[in-house]
Amino acid sequence: MAKVLVIGNGAREHAMGRQLLLSKQVEKVYCAPGNLGMLASGIEIVPISELNFEKLIEFAKEQEIDLTVVGPELPLQQGIVDNFIASGLNIFGPSQAAARLEGSKEFAKKIMREAGVPTAKYASYQDEEAAVQALAEVTYPVVIKSDGLAAGKGVVIVENQKQAKITIHQMLGEHQFDTKSIIIEEFLMGQEFSLMAFINDDQIIPMPLSQDHKAAYDGDRGPNTGGMGAYSPLSQFPADLADQGVEKIIRPVIQTLQRNGISFCGVLYAGLIMTEAGPQVIEFNVRLGDPETAVVLPQLQSDLYELLQRLLEHRDVEAKWQASDVYLGVVVSSETYPQASASGVELASFNNNPSDITVNYAGVAQNENGELISNGGRILCLTTSASSIAQAQSTLYYWLAQHKMTGLRYRYDIGDKGK
Ligand code: AMP
Ligand code: GLY
Numbered sequence: 555m556a557k558v559l560v561i562g563n564g565a566r567e568h569a570m571g572r573q574l575l576l577s578k579q580v581e582k583v584y585c586a587p588g589n590l591g592m593l594a595s596g597i598e599i600v601p602i603s604e605l606n607f608e609k610l611i612e613f614a615k616e617q618e619i620d621l622t623v624v625g626p627e628l629p630l631q632q633g634i635v636d637n638f639i640a641s642g643l644n645i646f647g648p649s650q651a652a653a654r655l656e657g658s659k660e661f662a663k664k665i666m667r668e669a670g671v672p673t674a675k676y677a678s679y680q681d682e683e684a685a686v687q688a689l690a691e692v693t694y695p696v697v698i699k700s701d702g703l704a705a706g707k708g709v710v711i712v713e714n715q716k717q718a719k720i721t722i723h724q725m726l727g728e729h730q731f732d733t734k735s736i737i738i739e740e741f742l743m744g745q746e747f748s749l750m751a752f753i754n755d756d757q758i759i760p761m762p763l764s765q766d767h768k769a770a771y772d773g774d775r776g777p778n779t780g781g782m783g784a785y786s787p788l789s790q791f792p793a794d795l796a797d798q799g800v801e802k803i804i805r806p807v808i809q810t811l812q813r814n815g816i817s818f819c820g821v822l823y824a825g826l827i828m829t830e831a832g833p834q835v836i837e838f839n840v841r842l843g844d845p846e847t848a849v850v851l852p853q854l855q856s857d858l859y860e861l862l863q864r865l866l867e868h869r870d871v872e873a874k875w876q877a878s879d880v881y882l883g884v885v886v887s888s889e890t891y892p893q894a895s896a897s898g899v900e901l902a903s904f905n906n907n908p909s910d911i912t913v914n915y916a917g918v919a920q921n922e923n924g925e926l927i928s929n930g931g932r933i934l935c936l937t938t939s940a941s942s943i944a945q946a947q948s949t950l951y952y953w954l955a956q957h958k959m960t961g962l963r964y965r966y967d968i969g970d971k972g973k
Contacts, residue, residue: 555581556859559614560597561604561634562625563589565885565914565935566844570625571597572914573851577859584617586610591915591926591934594905604629607637614643621646621862624820627841631657635820646862648820648840652811655822656840659701659737665814666835669806673835676739682726688738689718695741700725700733708733709778711741744828745971746836747788748846749799752873754819754865755812758804759873760796762787762853764846765971770892772967779892780932783968785882785943786849790972791828799824803835819866848914848935849881880972882946883937884954886964888917891931899928899961904936911953912937933962943969 556579560571563585571583572595585592588599602609604626614622622638624630624647633650654661666673678701679685698721700708708731712718724730748766752759764786770776792798803826808818823839823846842851851858856874864871886904888896895917902925904913914937917930936954940946947969954964 555579556620557582557584557617558859559583559600559610559617559619559622560585560588560625561610561622561629563587563604563916564625564844565916565932566842566847567625568592568595568597568914568916569848569851569935570623570842571595572912573854573858574623577857579857580859584613584619586613589915589918590920591901591913591918604634605632607632607634610634611638611641611643614638615641620644621859621866623647623862625841625844627653627656627839630820630840644866646820646866648818649816651816652818652820653840655807655811655838659699659837660735662838663737665807665810668813669810671803671806671835672832674740674742676737678735678737679722679726680735682722685722685726685736685738686719689715689722692718692738694718697737697739697741698722698725699737699739700731701735701737742827742829742834742836744830745790746825746827747791748784748843749796749804749824749826750842750846750850751800751804751822752820752861752865752871753804753808753822754868755808755817757865757868757871758800758808759861759865759871760800760804761850761873762875763791763796763799764788764843764850766843766846767965767968772965777892779887781843781845781885782887782965783882783884783935784843784845784849785880785946785969785972786846786853787880788972789880795833799826799833803833807838845883845885845932845935848883848912848937852912852937852939853881879939879941880943880946880969881937881939882943882950882969883935884950884964884968885932885935886954886959886962887932888928888930889961889963891963895929895931896961897927897929899933901926901928901934903957904934907936908949908953910938910949928962943973 586600622645638645919929
């Protein structure tokens with residue numbers, strides 16, 4: 555029987571651990587550093603930081619871990635996969651070189667241009683004056699992005715030249731986002747959605763399409779967050795859109811990386827916008843999405859552990875996904891999120907969910923009585939499935955209404971765009 559190590563500590567990693575435990579081949583799932591909410595699902599948490607590669611490798615060797623799977627972007631950007639492989643360990647995730655597809659927007663744009671993949675027109679600048687001069691040519695709204703990881707906060711959609719100049723100054727003059735260069739990009743209009751795929755070079759296994767809700771408040775208003783909820787699959791789009799996305803976007807990108815001497819193993823996440831001219835890429839991530847994972851992975855009816863192992867060994871893989879229901883996930887966050895984290899709200903009532911509701915925990919801690927309390931921005935994600943979005947919403951929102959929400963909040967419109 556196999557032992558698996560999941561790296562990360564959020565609701566995404568809770569959902570990953572839960573899915574891996576369903577495998578008949580898996581006896582134990584560890585999560586480092588994990589969170590206390592995972593314990594009730596039978597996941598063992600290991601108090602090692604996701605960036606302490608030396609200690610993680612020591613642990614994987616001591617415990618004879620058969621497979622390590624990485625959730626978040628930061629360890630990937632810092633080369634966790636290269637380090638594990640150099641130590642002779644089996645790990646599913648992209649190398650540091652491949653992870654630049656997420657870590658550098660400029661690198662991602664270069665690969666997309668070479669691959670002929672549809673994406674917004676853009677230009678990049680290191681110099682504030684040159685960027686401001688370029689504004690003479692743009693039509694508003696326009697998108698200004700800092701290059702590098704910024705937890706969703708390095709992207710500003712500006713409506714006029716005044717706003718644009720302020721944003722450019724913040725990014726290149728005051729260096730508010732720890733960036734040396736910015737991208738000024740054409741604004742694309744349409745519904746956003748996510749296409750994720752398990753990949754080992756030429757082997758590409760697409761997952762069902764999903765849709766995140768990035769804005770903090772109902773009606774897509776307010777600041778960008780890590781994601782306030784998601785649903786999957788997306789019945790408003792053609793049934794073959796995921797396969798089209800693989801052939802027109804994912805495969806050309808993987809092949810272009812290969813031509814540049816970079817092989818890709820792991821999950822590729824294409825953040826897409828359905829424009830009048832078809833899907834265009836907004837961003838790539840090199841990992842599973844959060845909260846998308848909570849509504850996508852439970853749809854897998856075949857064995858996730860086997861799928862990942864077979865991919866790593868370049869053996870034939872088939873994934874079987876459910877096709878009758880829609881999966882809906884609503885994130886409960888601290889009231890002050892994304893501006894600030896908060897803690898101390900008791901979460902005991904979320905431990906007695908009805909059997910059709912699953913909870914994946916994120917920002918949680920324990921009080922002095924050993925009870926789970928909130929501690930962070932995004933606290934947990936509740937998911938359910940039903941034959942329609944309306945039915946799934948009614949189940950989840952009815953249940954949420956039973957809880958005392960002081961200090962916490964959630965969006966009331968998750969899934970509305972798919973109805
Ligand atoms: P990113 O960090 O590149 O994923 O951007 C964060 C969010 O900004 C996206 O989820 C979109 O909502 C929005 N965004 C980014 N680029 C564009 C674009 N070119 N056109 C319209 N919206 C965009
Ligand atoms: N849900 C967006 C992300 O994981 O980046």
